[in-house]
Amino acid sequence: MRYAQIDTQSDPMSNTFPTTEKQKDLSRLLVKELQEMGITDAELDEHGYVYATIPANTDKKVPVICFCSHVDTSSDSSGTGVKPIVHSRYDGGDIVLPDDETVVISAKEHPYLASKKGDDIITASGTTLLGADDKAGVAEIMDAANFLMTHPEVKHGAIRILFTPDEEVGRGVEKVDMKKLAADFGYTMDGGELGSLEDENFSADGARITVYGISAHPGSAKDKLVSAIKIAGEIVDALPKDSLSPETTDDREGFIHPVRIQGTVEKTEIDFIIRDFETAHLEAHETFLRRIMDKVLAKHHGAKATLKVTEQYRNMKEVLVNHPEVTANAAEAIRRAGVQPLRMSIRGGTDGSRLSFMGLPCPNIFTGEMALHSKHEYVSIQDMQKAVQTIVYLAQVWEEKA
Template sequence: MSSTVLERFLRYVQIDTQSDPNSTLQPSTEKQKNLSRMLVTELFEMGVVDAHLDEYGYVYATLHANTDKLNVPVICFCSHVDTSPDCSGAGVKPIVHKAWDGTDIVLPDDPAQVIRRSEHPDLDAQIGNDIVTASGTTLLGADNKAGVSEIMDAVRYLLEHPEIKHGTIKILFTPDEEIGRGTNKVDLAKLGADFGYTIDGESLGSFEDETFSADAVKITIRGISAHPGFAKGKLENALKIAADVIAALPKDALSPETTEEKQGFIHPTNIEGIQEKVTLGFIIRDFTVAGLHEKEGYLKGILVQVLQQYPHSTADFEVIEQYRNMKEVLDNHPHVSEYVWEAIRRSGLTPLKRSIRGGTDGSRLSFMGLPCPNIFTGGHAFHSKLEWVSVQDMQKAVEVIVNLCQIWEEKH
């Protein structure tokens, strides 16, 4: 399969699309639209005449059906254009390490940044492949410009090969996924899809139909303020109360750094305040809602126990729902994942079904009425200067997307 996926990827990653969690705008940064406008232009050039960018930063486009069948469901492929606020995305200089020989990859603009096989086990299967990295001072942007590039290249391929029959295909590129707002303003009625796939995963051949369920917890502590020179028997310092709450969390369990696979966690994310009032922020993660509630109860129990030492202080404990495990929805539509399995096998790969220790746009989309598992992109070490992607794996992702379109047409 001839491919332009690498050329697209190298072009897209040089556009800074970092989102901003502190912004109240939609999208959170105007610069995300710079890539989205380019995508609309390229879709027009390919012949997708309804491609457009809306005011909120979403790109919508339609690849019309070329089959005589009337009952083929409309499917959507979705990726996000923004990159993580965790690492700079400005001035990305992508480097293609052709026919990589297995040695450590030293990134030239900061030689302290080294991609080592010993620390990246997925590299073991990449010897002889072409590896793309950044130069050492920024992230690469494979999350998720690899997915964007793969969808765009699949559209190109399908348009150039009308002998491949497919139903109506919808394309959706979202902003602000990295800050949890990727679906806030999406118009599903306008999109008009029955089922969807996010192209936002990692290792070759993998796909996910399960994510964490997620809540946030906001604890507001109100202490008793007093002048420190006359505070004996009066002062109850909210900063110390907050510190006691965090210190009471277990050191060897229930944290991101001590859990894996299906284990959830309680993770403090921010603290802000003065001796009179402090706000503590947490994220709670588990694969079941019951597990979320158990961890929230555990955290609330810590708070209650700590407050017993500060009899005049009070606290509010607020739980904010973030997203839920998309498996709850996808289990009602098993064929959506079964078709991914078959598409990956047709590409000569061994399918690898995984659970995401996180969320995707697909988590929210599934509960909004668009069942939406997640498919690999070939990218790794996201949100870091050591991010990398395999060109050959990106090409396989394109092949899987094309196969999926064909399978949906065949099965209906």
């Protein structure tokens, strides 16, 4: 709850790194608290990364494990002035948030919340998001670190801690020093419901269509003006209405999603995100988008357009399939915490997907965070406690199997 009150919102339109300096406000606090636990090498670098080591306390040669969470929160909803509230012994009904009573976390619309009857639920107050994504993960790693530092009887190898900025804008591990991190395997603590273990995520590309029109004075524009704005609108309108979009797909279905449009009569840009679990399908989606662009463009004499595709991240499964023990050990730890593992796929990405391709195989473990990026965000304290137990048991599992 202390972490949630610190505004760490990242900025997708910024070119700096981190995209906002205020993310370091939380990172500095985390370094201070880690040092107070006795973790002497805890540090914050110039890019906003926190690195720290829980030293090994076993004579065995154990692979170095990293636990990672991100400090930033989404720009989709305000992160300024967050007021966390604990709803003790949740009664199973709707939760009306006091600072805006029109914001109601409905048990009907959030069936997972209804299943948490009797738990202690943390929400925001109705005017901001909570920031459980991913401050729940941050808190869980911090709590597990404190436990391991104060319980030397729990045997484990060296454990690296990594807190990242800018995950929400897709740049979370862009400047991670992998040599400094020096870990063999990793786990992001950034998943949702109790027991979830995610070893597969979308492969992702970004695409930008730039439309070039012909400007003319509107008073004498007949047969001269060609509006890039209107052409861009036609391209977006030509996308399928009943498929290939986030609002019409689920499970393993991919999509093409326009996320930003801006410009003038002379030049307008449309940014898209393109997602699919099968990396090979991305090219098919991009070819489909190009055909739409070309078809619309053919109707407008004098107009031009370009399509530029940028790789964003890839399905971590392509790496993790070669290291089955990483996911298997996590499943064992979840079971030891008294929870049934739920193998799931992420319709999105995490820092772990990019870390996996940077040499650190890294699935994603539950934190309890739900209804992400919204004023309806919530998390169960009991789910968080199980996540802490999972981290501790996971450290033990790696030591036992070494």
